[in-house]
Amino acid sequence: MPVPPPDHVLAAFGVPAAIPELLEGGQQQTWRCADTVLKPTADTAEAAWIARTFETLRVDLLRLARPVRSSDGRWVVSGWTAQKFVVGRAAARYEDILAAGDRLHAALTDEPRPRFLAQRDDLYSWADRLAWGEIEDVDQRIGTGHAAKLYDEWAGGRRPVTLKSQIVHGDLFGNVLFAGSAAPAIVDITPYWRPPAFAAAIVVVDAVSWGGAGDELVESCMERHEFGEMLRRALLFRLGVSLAHPRSTAESMVEVMSAAQMLRPYLGE
Structure with missing residues (x-):
């Protein structure tokens, strides 16, 4: 309650x-x-x-x-x-969400890395580090089932990236609000130290998984440098959360897996 x-x-x-x-x-x-x-x-x-x-x-x-x-x-x-x-409500305006994220991240470019990020040990921070290959699944949170095997397969396809990390909002989907002709509002800041393109890739994964977005949105982002690798890590992040979250549902897992199959051709293999 x-x-x-x-x-x-x-x-x-x-x-x-x-x-x-x-x-x-x-x-x-x-x-x-x-x-x-x-x-x-x-x-x-x-x-x-x-x-x-x-x-x-x-x-x-x-x-x-x-x-x-x-x-x-x-x-x-x-x-x-x-x-x-x-004032505002979330809406399926994914291009506008991505543009709002880009403007926010441009304003945060020179912010130094805060110390608390290295100490944060919640589920989402764990999934982020796992997706980037900075830790291994030593506590077996992702299990050994079909989805876990796909996780290992996609993780094995990671390639090094050259993008610069900075403070980003790692959960823009659902946290950009719209109210008529007013400028978009950004709420519930969730800071990570990653390239801005990774934050954009999470928006794309979430929009495909839960917002009904399709190839058009993905293709509009592929001109971003190394975006295929960002998509791969964003998928690993969301799949890791779904596999380890105590309140994950079968429906949610199916949605993420379906999104992964749709996005697979874009992963830069």
């Missing part, structure tokens, strides 16, 4: 008395109260870095969910963070 932010957290962030509204997405942990959105964080260092970075970041033709400080200047209060609510 989702647990709303406690009263003392609302008070610390200056939120007026109101009944918090559980928002869609956000892993069923994100709440809106008036014009403020609150969500719990398991990593105070990451949450503080996101808040500091996006407090003043300006990106042309983008709206960003601005962080909110508590009354005593903190970014995190009792494990909760806050940001301003931005």
Whole structure:
């Protein structure tokens, strides 16, 4: 059962008395109260870095969910963070999502690598490192079934890449919001240290897996340098998450596997 932010957290962030509204997405942990959105964080260092970075970041033709400080200047209060609510809804505007990601990443080019990334050990960070061949599946999370064998096959086809890594938003699909003619809004920043083309490849994999996208979207991205290798790693990332996530469903696995088969000709083999 989702647990709303406690009263003392609302008070610390200056939120007026109101009944918090559980928002869609956000892993069923994100709440809106008036014009403020609150969500719990398991990593105070990451949450503080996101808040500091996006407090003043300006990106042309983008709206960003601005962080909110508590009354005593903190970014995190009792494990909760806050940001301003931005109007918009997710939509199947995949070219616009990719363009929004490109603009964000261009603005983040000179950001140094934060230390917390090396220490992060959640499932998604594990799947990211596994997809890039930086670790092995020493704890056997991916198992030994058909999908795991395909994972090993696709991983064996990886080739070195020359693309430069930087801070990227690794979960743009569903986190770019649209509202009429307003500029797109980007929310729920999930930072990784990877090439921007990898973040774009994750959008493509997600759009094919769950958004009904087809070859046209993939082909529009293939002019990006080394995009086939980025697609391969993005597929490995999503497949790794699906294989290891405790709440994965058979349906979700089928969707990712179907996307992998459709994308296979583009993997740069």
